[in-house]
Amino acid sequence: MTGYPVPASSRGIIALDENACTSCMLCARECPDWCIEIDSHKETVLEEGARPRVVHVLDRFAIDFGLCMWCGICIEACPFDALFWAPSYDHAATEPAGMVHERFDLRQWLSEVPPGTP
Amino acid sequence: MTWVADVTAARDAGAVFFDFLTAVDLEADGFEVVCRLWDPQARTEHLLRTRCTRTHARVPTLTGVFAGAAWHERAVADLFGIGFDGHDTVPLLLPASFEGHPLRKDFVLAAREARQWPGAKDPGESDADLAVPRRRRAKPLGTRDWSP
Ligand code: SF4
Ligand code: SF4
Numbered sequence: 001m002t003g004y005p006v007p008a009s010s011r012g013i014i015a016l017d018e019n020a021c022t023s024c025m026l027c028a029r030e031c032p033d034w035c036i037e038i039d040s041h042k043e044t045v046l047e048e049g050a051r052p053r054v055v056h057v058l059d060r061f062a063i064d065f066g067l068c069m070w071c072g073i074c075i076e077a078c079p080f081d082a083l084f085w086a087p088s089y090d091h092a093a094t095e096p097a098g099m100v101h102e103r104f105d106l107r108q109w110l111s112e113v114p115p116g117t118p
Numbered sequence: 119m120t121w122v123a124d125v126t127a128a129r130d131a132g133a134v135f136f137d138f139l140t141a142v143d144l145e146a147d148g149f150e151v152v153c154r155l156w157d158p159q160a161r162t163e164h165l166l167r168t169r170c171t172r173t174h175a176r177v178p179t180l181t182g183v184f185a186g187a188a189w190h191e192r193a194v195a196d197l198f199g200i201g202f203d204g205h206d207t208v209p210l211l212l213p214a215s216f217e218g219h220p221l222r223k224d225f226v227l228a229a230r231e232a233r234q235w236p237g238a239k240d241p242g243e244s245d246a247d248l249a250v251p252r253r254r255r256a257k258p259l260g261t262r263d264w265s266p
Contacts, residue, residue, distance in 0.1 A: 022241070023241045023242065024241050025237060025239060025240065025241050025256075028236045028237045028239075029237030029256060029258075030237075031236075031237075034230075034233065034235060034236055034237075034258075035236075036236055037236045038236065038239065039239070039243075039244035039245060040241060040242050040243065040244065041242055041243075041244060042242040054242075056241045056242040059244060060244070
């Protein structure tokens with residue numbers, strides 16, 4: 001984050017904890033602006049002594065901040081605490097496509113989330 | 119007239135700052151009209167609500183209590199199609215030729231008809247999986263139900 005200092009609890013941008021995300025689609029369905037795009041696929045996990053398990057593996061997680069209205073509904077809707085507000089705010093772009101942030105960016109912002117954030 | 123009387127009483131009791139007036143579409147239960155007042159001395163907020171049905175979507179105007187309610191009532195008339203008795207609501211936000219009330223939940227949003235809803239995919243699916251027809255798929259608000 002650069003520029004003017006803001007409180008750590010600011011609603012600057014949305015961070016994603018990919019390890020916590022189960023690709024459940026709830027945030028994408030609850031988002032009033034349709035700005036969360038998620039792709040995932042199924043994989044079967046074989047573990048000794050256990051029956052085969054199907055898990056969802058995340059392929060794409062993108063938020064279009066050109067559409068987002070910072071309502072926070074996705075963060076509240078996530079049952080797995082995978083989405084958080086991060087204070088970073090200077091993400092202006094020169095064209096609309098630049099406002100779409102993929103999982104690489106969303107994951108990076110996780111380091112800015114203040115500790116103890118629900 | 120208890121709507122006007124209640125808002126007047128709250129104002130006279132100190133909630134002299136009219137913050138906003140809006141509405142909520144409760145679908146089969148009609149509409150709720152909500153008004154927020156602020157008491158600058160006590161530093162308390164007052165949220166007042168009234169209801170009307172869909173078939174008779176009208177409530178009394180608050181413009182006699184707060185002149186500033188006029189813009190809010192005009193916006194609510196545009197966006198929710200709610201009438202205000204005693205206030206001739208001139209369109210505020212929508213052109214006169216606009217048909218429908220876009221904040222009603224049964225209003226079909228044209229942009230949503232054209233775009234693929236990101237929530238249509240189930241966990242474990244990507245865009246390619248949407249090409250496979252399936253009987254039950256999650257449906258978004260603000261779109262037409264095309265199912266037979
Ligand atoms: S903050 Fe609101 S608009 Fe933005 S991605 Fe989340 S649910 Fe969608
Ligand atoms: S609601 Fe949470 S767990 Fe589910 S897809 Fe969204 S971020 Fe992942």
